[in-house]
Amino acid sequence: MGNRCAVIGVGQTHYTTKRRDVSIAGLVREAAVRALEDAGLTFKDIDAVVVGKAPDLFEGVMMPEAYLADALGAAGKPMMRVHTAGSVGGSTALVGASLIQGGVHDRVLVVAFEKQSESNATWALSTHLPFSASLVVGAGGYFAPHIREYIRRTGAPEHIGHLVAVKDRLNALKNPYAHLKIPGIDLKMVESTPMLWEPIRYLDTCPSSDGACAMVLSSESAVTGTPAWLHGTAMRSEPIFRADRDTVSPQAGKDCAADVYRQAGVTDPRRQIDVAEVYVPFSWYEPMWLENLGFAADSEGWKLTESGATALDGDTPWNASGGVLSSNPIGASGLIRFAEAALQVRGMAGEHQVDGARLALGHAYGGGAQFFAMWIVGREKP
């Protein structure tokens, strides 16, 4: 894992449907400045900047990091641009951390964003190459069959997804940055919303958000303020078209979790990890990832969700922030998971703080559930 690395600053914008008051540069700078303020630093203290976002087609700006260099104080410094599909936010944190773990830099600013209001993400995701039939519309069209297969395998009752949809939105009410705030949300409300992609109803999906998230990462000698120490980092990818690939519980997710658990000394994730921020863009992905990440045995994930164990007051809280279901600036969504995990172990998560959180998991996935990025952060030094 290389040299020790810590998160010393986190900055987020208030996620919302349209940020008409700022440009893309204004949006990323807002998050960056907040992260620097949290760390008690300025742009001058930063050695390098890493920018992540999902496909450039989402805003129609090719390689926008070139244009964002000025707003992020990167001029005169090294700057990297990461793109690993939906997992990009997580990968961005890992590439930034790698620069410190490799002993190249002492302080790195990582920033991820999406300004979805600048275009239409569903259609940007639905383009396809000539002569290859595109049979799906948007991410929901792609993932719904995988969810149906999960239900077929496990016999999970249909309200499980809705339980997650309610739980994450209740958590969002406690997070000042969350996009969706739906007071009084309950099972009945979710069930009454239109069916989009069987079995995904409208409130089972994530919103389209504008927003940015930033973190300041530091080497051990350059730590300021309250650090969240990295205990493990891992990435895994697998081919999208491989025959016999299990798209419901992908091997890459299992391998990535095993790698990050090994580094952090985690043998029983449900007991040892105090809070997990996991990429759940469609409600059913909570039980699916509970199994993939080893929090529950195969076919048992939905029972854990049903029991309330993943609620804020449960024994293994998932997405205390409200998760992707409540805020989804796509390119930033992974980084927000990683940042929220850091906030929890720093004891700085505010109203959605999990009491006494000492070890937290940040998780992101992307592509056809084939790209995975994870980290484990802790209150103590590894």
Added chain:
Amino acid sequence: MREVAVVAFAQTRHTDHDGGLSEPELILPVINEVKQSTGLKRFGFTCSGSCDYLAGAPFSFVSALDALGAWPPISESHVEMDAAWALYEAWVRLQHGDIDSALVYGFGKSSLGDLREIMTLQLDPYYLAPLGLDQLSFAALQASAAGAERKELDEIVRRSRADGRSNPYALDLPEDVGDEYAVEPIRKSDVAPITDGAAAIVLAAGDLARELCARPAYIRGIAHRIEPHYLGMRDLALSVSAADAARAAGVGKGPVEVAELHTQFAHEEPILRRALELPDGTVINPSGGPLAANPVMATGLIRIGEAARRIHDGTAARTVGHAAGGPCLQHNLVTVLEA
């Protein structure tokens, strides 16, 4: 820093037209070639560089994983930058000390769209892109600022094309450079050709480098810097970021026998030559350089590969590979390789 070397390099026979191959089909042979030359089937880390806008579709890198045969799943990442930055990311990853090998690749088919207009979309979307300034026009601004002699530029083009004709991987471009302007003062011959292609490199650390390669090309220094995006904020006659990166990489710490520079336009060569403070004796772009083959997103990686190749084959002991990104050399990466 941990000793890391380029131990294998492969590239496609680049074409000036769409050869009908998909991106995975383009990549597969070069991946196989570096796997065969090193005997490695799995790598500690894999990183690639490509650009969705060249393919006109999101996630153009996703299907590349099928070319890799990424099974069991691999530790992998991707930059939406020239693959030279993927090499940088892999070099950083190798510094952690827990893995010893990395696969890096880049690919691009600029034949599919209008590269000049696509590059416009890289500009500030609010204040610059709406002006419609295309790649040739903003390069022409830099050429004007640099004020190179026409004779010098023609000589650079003739030399690059001649070297390219003797490089089996580069295009065969005519000796006659013509006198037609693209955008004054840039002539059509000053512009790197539209090219499709791919390249791959294997990095190895420590003992593994010596096991895999008779003469590994050790990365003695590697650094990159970006500068302000807005052309009006920069002195376009200079490349401050290339000079900073060259100093950080330690170019001046010894003689440079060969420098492979990411010159997409002839006038960039004198600018970069000054920025890197290369002495007169340094041979520039003996492969022909980007003016003889410019598979966008792989071009920078190929510079590092070509610089490494001179060390692998024993014709040089210290070389430099350079890569650039952004309008008018906004972002520069410099690598120093030694036997």
